[in-house]
Amino acid sequence: MVWGHAAVRDPDGRGIWIKAPGWGFEEIDEGRTQLVSFDAEVLEGAGKPHKECHIHLEILRARPDLNATVHTHGRSAVAFAALGTPLLPISHDATIFEGEDAPRFTLTGGLITTPELGRALAETLGGAPAALMPKHGLVAAGTSVQAAVMHAVLLDRACQTQLAAMAAGPIQVYSGADEAAAKRAECWADSQIDAGWTYLDRKAQAERKV
Template structure:
């Protein structure tokens, strides 16, 4: 079982890197430990593209390294506190996705100008603005979890993004879709004019048609093939 989770965290990390969400050694994804011991997460000091199953750590709720080696992520409270607040969440992603960071810093709402944005909107993606510093304490992790509330994604303004899902596969897909949505919106607005976008009813319909559970699973399988068959 632990080997399967290590492989999942490794695949998530490599898929995020392949999408351009790597930031040197920063950014991380995690899966909830099925035995309730904490989270499986990449260690500090490695890039997303470097993560193999052997490098993945089991980290307790208080940041104690339970399995694996190396330094623990400073920002582990993002993951542990969200999972503590949201029992239904099985995976959490935090990256410094460049287009999503730019969109949030500009103070612009995410608009459903593309398929990808409909995964999130409506409602609007919440924005955490209490600090742009690292989320290194339990108190800050709790604040982030409160700001996320029941949403699937959160902008850490001037910092990065957080996405969640019932499993790490879904949380990873959400991170890719949020960055894709932000990139498409920036491209759309660069043309000027009067951008058009889906209304609430159409957005919800598109979300069900395009991003249902079966479709997301097939998209995940595609991404796995993409990073493992080169």
């Protein structure tokens, strides 16, 4: 609906570009974005900054190599995180973590409304492509918009797949660490991340024309 958000680092270092609060992604145009400084002040655009702008500000402040972040309340991610069980590489999607469990931010299940909480979330994310936020949602990051979006999509899909498998019975087959790492390199090279993003973009453009 209107509560997820994505951000992109301003190329001139002034802060982040983020969608204005209260709008769904499909409603966003240039007039519904904000440039928010690293001090959480709106430099361009209308209205107050998003309550959770600190998610994006603090991750991108902590990781100069990253350029984009995504926060969603994906239902599969929320449901899976509530189980407290490790995310296993039973699918291609889960191998973005190279056989490791997804990081989990457990300091709070509430909104990330302060720089302190944003910094704690950034620390939890570390160098991972995405992290679960139990009782809340997920956060993903990348060196590009394409990567950040796809990391969010892949984490939610991995959670959905494991939920389905666990509903049928105990999980018995999944990749080991070496195979999972090899699959990440093979399945999620930049070219494949871009291919996934391009498909989602085509799909969104087609839906807008209907």
